[in-house]
Amino acid sequence: MHYRNPELRSQLAAEYVLGLLSGRARRRFERLIARQPELREEVRFWNERFAEIPASLKPVQPRERVWASISQELLKDQNKLRPLIAPKRSSAAPAAREPIGLYRSWALVATVVTVLLGVALWREQARTSSLLALLEVSQNQPMPYVATIHFDGSEARWAVSLHPDKKLMRITIAPGSLPVDVAQRDLELWMLDSQGNPHALGLLPTAAGVPLELPLPEMPRSELSAMTITLAVSEEPKGGSPTGLPTGKVLGAMPAARAL
Amino acid sequence: MQDAARLEALILATAGGDARAFSDLYQASSSHLFALLLRMLKRRDWAEEALQDCLLKVWRKSESYSPDKGSPATWLYTIARHRALDMLRAQRPEDSLDLGEDEDGATITLDVADDTENPEARAVESEGFGQLERCMKGLLEPERKSVMLAYYEGYTHPELASALGAPLGTVKSWVRRGLAKLRSCLEG
Numbered sequence: 001m002h003y004r005n006p007e008l009r010s011q012l013a014a015e016y017v018l019g020l021l022s023g024r025a026r027r028r029f030e031r032l033i034a035r036q037p038e039l040r041e042e043v044r045f046w047n048e049r050f051a052e053i054p055a056s057l058k059p060v061q062p063r064e065r066v067w068a069s070i071s072q073e074l075l076k077d078q079n080k081l082r083p084l085i086a087p088k089r090s091s092a093a094p095a096a097r098e099p100i101g102l103y104r105s106w107a108l109v110a111t112v113v114t115v116l117l118g119v120a121l122w123r124e125q126a127r128t129s130s131l132l133a134l135l136e137v138s139q140n141q142p143m144p145y146v147a148t149i150h151f152d153g154s155e156a157r158w159a160v161s162l163h164p165d166k167k168l169m170r171i172t173i174a175p176g177s178l179p180v181d182v183a184q185r186d187l188e189l190w191m192l193d194s195q196g197n198p199h200a201l202g203l204l205p206t207a208a209g210v211p212l213e214l215p216l217p218e219m220p221r222s223e224l225s226a227m228t229i230t231l232a233v234s235e236e237p238k239g240g241s242p243t244g245l246p247t248g249k250v251l252g253a254m255p256a257a258r259a260l
Numbered sequence: 261m262q263d264a265a266r267l268e269a270l271i272l273a274t275a276g277g278d279a280r281a282f283s284d285l286y287q288a289s290s291s292h293l294f295a296l297l298l299r300m301l302k303r304r305d306w307a308e309e310a311l312q313d314c315l316l317k318v319w320r321k322s323e324s325y326s327p328d329k330g331s332p333a334t335w336l337y338t339i340a341r342h343r344a345l346d347m348l349r350a351q352r353p354e355d356s357l358d359l360g361e362d363e364d365g366a367t368i369t370l371d372v373a374d375d376t377e378n379p380e381a382r383a384v385e386s387e388g389f390g391q392l393e394r395c396m397k398g399l400l401e402p403e404r405k406s407v408m409l410a411y412y413e414g415y416t417h418p419e420l421a422s423a424l425g426a427p428l429g430t431v432k433s434w435v436r437r438g439l440a441k442l443r444s445c446l447e448g
Contacts, residue, residue, distance in 0.1 A: 007440065007443075010439070011436060011439055011440065011443075014439040014442070014443070015435065018407070018410040018411055019410060019414050019416075020410055020416060020417060022416055044329065047330055047334050048330055048331060049391075049392050049442075049446060050392070050411060051331070051333060051334040051337045052390070052391065052392040053392065053411055053412075054292070054293075054295065054299070054337050054340075054341070055261070055292070055333065055337070056390075056393060057292075057295040057299055059291035059292050059294075059295050060291055060295045060298055061290075061291045061294070062290055062294040062307075062308055062311055063304075063308065065308070066294075066308050066311050066312050066315075067286060067290075069312050070286070070312055070315050070316060070319075073312075073316055074282075074319065209279050210279040210280055210282070210283050
C-alpha cells in the first residue's frame with residue numbers, strides 16, 4: 001500500500017513517532033518506511049519536531065553515581081575485566097580462619113612503595129617531582145583521600161582518590177610497564193580498616209583510558225573519618241580475587257591522606 | 261543541549277572508540293536527557309537507571325548514528341525516550357517523586373536544576389525552537405493532552421481513552437485532529 005494522501009502519510013508518521021501504532025500496524029508501517037522515502041522524510045520531520053518537547057525542559061543534573069556506573073561498564077568493554085564491588089564477607093566464615101597477621105604485615109611492605117601525596121600530584125600525576133605536604137583539614141569536610149601508587153621496578157603509576165561523601169573513587173593511570181603480566185593476572189586495590197582487615201575497592205586499570213570512576217563500596221563511617229587510611233594492592237587472578245579477600249602476592253601498601 | 265555540530269563531532273568520535281569524547285558527550289547531554297527521563301519516569305532512581313542504559317547504548321551503538329537521519333540531539337532524546345517508554349510499559353510507577361509538575365507536560369522544576377546552558381548555542385541548535393510549542397497552543401485542550409500523554413507516558417489509544425475518560429473513537433479523533441492542526445501550523 002502506498003500512502004499517496006500526504007495528510008494520511010503525515011498522520012501515520014506522527015502516530016508512529018508518538019508510539020501510538022502498535023503491533024501489526026507498527027510493523028506494517030516500518031516495512032513501508034523502508035520502501036518509501038516520502039514516508040521516511042515524514043518520520044524524520046515529526047521526530048525533529050517532537051524533540052522540541054524535551055528540549056523545553058529545564059536541565060537536571062544527574063547524581064555522580066550515574067557516570068560512575070557507566071565508567072564501570074566502559075571498563076568492562078575496554079579491558080574485558082570484571083570490576084569488583086566489595087563482596088559482603090560471609091558472616092558464617094569463622095573469623096579464626098582469617099590470616100590477620102598477614103594483613104598487619106602489609107604495613108611493612110609499604111616502604112617499597114613510592115608514595116606521594118597531595119593535590120598537585122593528583123592534578124599532575126605524571127610529575128614525580130611534586131610532593132606536597134599533608135594538610136590539616138577539618139574531619140567533617142568532605143575532602144577526598146588521595147594517593148599515588150607506584151611499584152619499584154615498573155613504570156606505571158596510578159592516581160587514586162576516594163570521595164566518601166560522593167561514594168565514589170577515581171583512578172587515573174599514567175601507563176608504563178606493569179608489575180604483573182596482565183594477560184594472566186590483575187591488580188586489585190584494597191582498603192585496610194583499623195583492624196587491618198582488607199576491603200576490596202576494585203581492580204586497577206592497566207591500560208590508558210578515561211579517568212575511571214567507580215562506586216566506593218560501603219565502609220563503616222568510622223573508617224572514613226580518619227586523616228589517613230591505608231590502601232594496598234595485591235595481584236589476583238583475572239577478574240579479581242574470587243573470595244573477596246586477597247589471595248595473591250601483596251605488592252605494596254600505602255597511605256592515602258585527606259587532601260585540600 | 262549544545263550546538264549540533266559539537267554534539268555530532270562528539271558522537272562520531274565516540275563511534276571511533278574515543279572514550280574522552282564520550283565523557284564530553286555525557287557532560288554535554290546528561291542533564292538534558294535526565295530532565296526528560298525524570299519527567300517521564302518520575303522517580304529519580306528509575307531515571308538514573310534509564311540514563312545509564314541510554315548512555316551505554318550511545319557508547320555501544322554510536323556508529324549507527326548518521327547525520328542525515330536527523331539532528332544529534334533528536335537522536336539522543338529518541339534513545340532516552342524509548343528506554344523510558346520500555347520501562348513505563350514494563351511497570352507503571354507505584355510511588356512517585358512529587359515534582360510539582362503539571363499534569364500535561366509543563367516544565368518541572370527541581371531545586372537541583374542548574375541552568376548553565378549557553379543561550380547562544382541553544383539558539384543555534386534549536387532553529388525553530390518553540391515552533392511546536394506555539395503550534396500546540398492552537399490545539400483544543402483534549403487534543404493537546406492526548407498528544408502530550410502519548411509523548412510522555414507512551415499511552416496507546418485505549419490507554420488514552422481510559423486516562424481521559426472518553427470513548428476510544430473520540431480519543432482517536434482528538435489525536436487525528438490535533439496532529440493535523442500541528443502539521444498545518446508547522447508548515448505555515
